[in-house]
Amino acid sequence: MPLCGWMKVFHELVQRKVQLHNTRQLFLNLGKPKSHSHVLEYSFNDKEHQTEEEVKNLLRSPLIPLFLSHRRTRLLNPEMGVAAKIAPSMLSSDFANLASEAKRMLSLGADWLHMDIMDGHFVPNLTIGAPVIESLRKHTTAYLDCHLMVTNPLDYVDPMGKAGASGFTFHVEVSKENWQELVQKIKAKGMRPGVAVKPGTPIEEVYPLVEGENPVEMVLVMTVEPGFGGQKFMPETMEKVQVLRKKYPSLDIEVDGGLGPSTIDVAASAGANCIVAGSSVFGASKPGQVISLLRKSVQGAQQNN
Template structure:
């Protein structure tokens, strides 16, 4: 599954002075997009209170709901059940400083997450430099869970995609490298070919 490379919108929702300092977009934007597309709308919530966003995002038409393990350690089972009950696909994200082992129980749960997002930059701001050391987390997840969707977010572009793809990432989030490119379609094609090629090996 190549989420952001297959007609998908990745929407990062942030609350000021909470998990990250900046504010981006919320349910009204998703609702507006949903009126014009059937694409998979993949929402990455960088907020301290993700439970509060389940109903609004579901009503707006979100497809995927990825929350951060760092803020949901006490109630992730309830959160996953709530996400699934609203017809959305649950995912869990982890910051660079969070050990990958912290998400194992969520992947192996009776009601599991269906995607793990490994942040390859510190969450909160675009345009940061890719952290290649995070590929160890991707490899650990791929070795342990061969069928799991593993997403990477932060600093992905033509110069870093091969490292992510060869480590086992199959869902790629790319922002600055695409929107800042002279030929965005060409960059998307490079990313897609790298991931598809790694999956065939």
């Protein structure tokens, strides 16, 4: 008999013998304690099993330790599409207090922590690498959304995987010839692969990576030129987001650069659901309110579409 509704989810979890991590999505931990990267977004069509508490009860099993908190977890409505995820960019944080800054963002409602890795070659700036990710991982179990602005992303897969990175987003501009190998290695290290595209790169270049046999799981549309924080949002990049959302309704689409209260609505309306925000969050007097505003804009746009 075909499985449906909550039974599909339960069957999938039991088959993989996974753990659940308490974020707004379920992160499948495939046996690596520091990795919470494989995402199962779930929805329930069975009207009898719509409430959060009922779902928790259904998923309780000796094989599945459950770590879902009432505050951090919600069900995904099929009509809403993919979940809103707000990722403060740690590039704008106080690097001398990175662990406490990370904890502060999470306590204020952040879903992910966005980490910018720059090599000084693909972009002129030089930031952090695997040692900083490894150090931060000791202080948090949060999803570390790593954006690699580097010329040779293959060189970073092993160290980033060992360091505890959750997501590994590389640039299509430097991976046109070897993206299949790159995606395979990223997944083999327990990380979730994503591909980023610069403002001047045609969005069509990411299609093969989304549609391939071993696809990426997120597309990051840069809304500024990569390499520096605090830049002005480029509204012309929203056409790429619109095209992606129409073509891939269930894809995680992330935007990064100049996002804040004055620009979030246009990004959310275009179809972005993963929002990276640096200066607008860390520079705010009440960053928690900004995080909440960003999420509400995404959720409102999804409900209206």
